[in-house]
Amino acid sequence: SAVISQKPSRDICQRGTSLTIQCQVDSQVTMMFWYRQQPGQSLTLIATANQGSEATYESGFVIDKFPISRPNLTFSTLTVSNMSPEDSSIYLCSVGQRSSYEQYFGPGTRLTVT
Amino acid sequence: GQNIDQPTEMTATEGAIVQINCTYQTSGFNGLFWYQQHAGEAPTFLSYNVLDGLEEKGRFSSFLSRSKGYSYLLLKELQMKDSASYLCAVGSWGKLQFGAGTQVVVTP
Numbered sequence: 001s002a003v004i005s006q007k008p009s010r011d012i013c014q015r016g017t018s019l020t021i022q023c024q025v026d027s028q029v030t031m032m033f034w035y036r037q038q039p040g041q042s043l044t045l046i047a048t049a050n051q052g053s054e055a056t057y058e059s060g061f062v063i064d065k066f067p068i069s070r071p072n073l074t075f076s077t078l079t080v081s082n083m084s085p086e087d088s089s090i091y092l093c094s095v096g097q098r099s100s101y102e103q104y105f106g107p108g109t110r111l112t113v114t
Numbered sequence: 115g116q117n118i119d120q121p122t123e124m125t126a127t128e129g130a131i132v133q134i135n136c137t138y139q140t141s142g143f144n145g146l147f148w149y150q151q152h153a154g155e156a157p158t159f160l161s162y163n164v165l166d167g168l169e170e171k172g173r174f175s176s177f178l179s180r181s182k183g184y185s186y187l188l189l190k191e192l193q194m195k196d197s198a199s200y201l202c203a204v205g206s207w208g209k210l211q212f213g214a215g216t217q218v219v220v221t222p
Contacts, residue, residue: 001159031208042201042212043157092156096208101145101164103208105156 002027002095004106012112013083020079021109023093028073033094034066037108043092049076083113118213120202125219130192134216136185136202144206146178148187151199151215160187160200192220 003026013019023032032049047068048056055068070076080087090110096103118138126132136146145164149157161171163178163185175188189196197220203210 033208042214043203043210045209045211048209094208094210098207101147101162102159103147103210104159105149108156 001102001104002029004093004095004104006091006093006106006109008109009107010110010112012114014114015084017083018079018081019083019111020077021091021093021111023076023078023106025074025095029095030073030098031096031103032070032076033096034068034076034078035092035094035105037090037092039088046078046091049078080111083111085113087111088113118202118204118211120200120213120216122214123217123219125221126192127221128192128194132189132192132218134187134189134200134202134218136187136213138183138185138202138204138213140183140204142206143204145204146176146185147203147205147210148174148176148185149201149203149212150196151201153198157201189218194220194222196220 005024007022034046035043036046037043045058046061049068049070051070065081067079090108092108093106120136145162147162148160150160151157161176163176168177173190178185199215199217201215202213
């Protein structure tokens, strides 16, 4: 399985600011995704990070709020823009290969917005 | 839609067996996945089913019946460290939709 790291591991941010979360994988992966897990809830897919092109967003998530970059096959960033307390959540990077059904999650970034 | 239902909580004794059921309604998917999540940690991949039937991985087994929209995760020889939330998910090529999770409490 791939080793996935995320930075920062946690942060406390003020309302109206933005935070960029980084996801680094130790090997090239075909697919990278960003999920959100709100307090006491299950995971919700935000978007698919496409290498070299714009991310594909799920219903309810938009690029202006959650811009995503994926410059290569091992790295992606998710920005949470103009934050509000409702954005307080754990944000997780997930990776997989088209040749396998196995999918793995990074350790997550715990974000608190005050 | 892909409504995914699983029980909220289950309690079992150390050494026993517990079966976590998952039902879903979906228009199509590649696989049915099970993850374990300890409090404050990221989900850990346990198993997946693509075809109907039973997949066994050590103490954990997962079953899928597409015609019935049903899956279960079987945990055998329960250990205290198995106390966690177990998430059922359906998806295609990494795009997973998760159930709310089943909190399993293992007691001595």
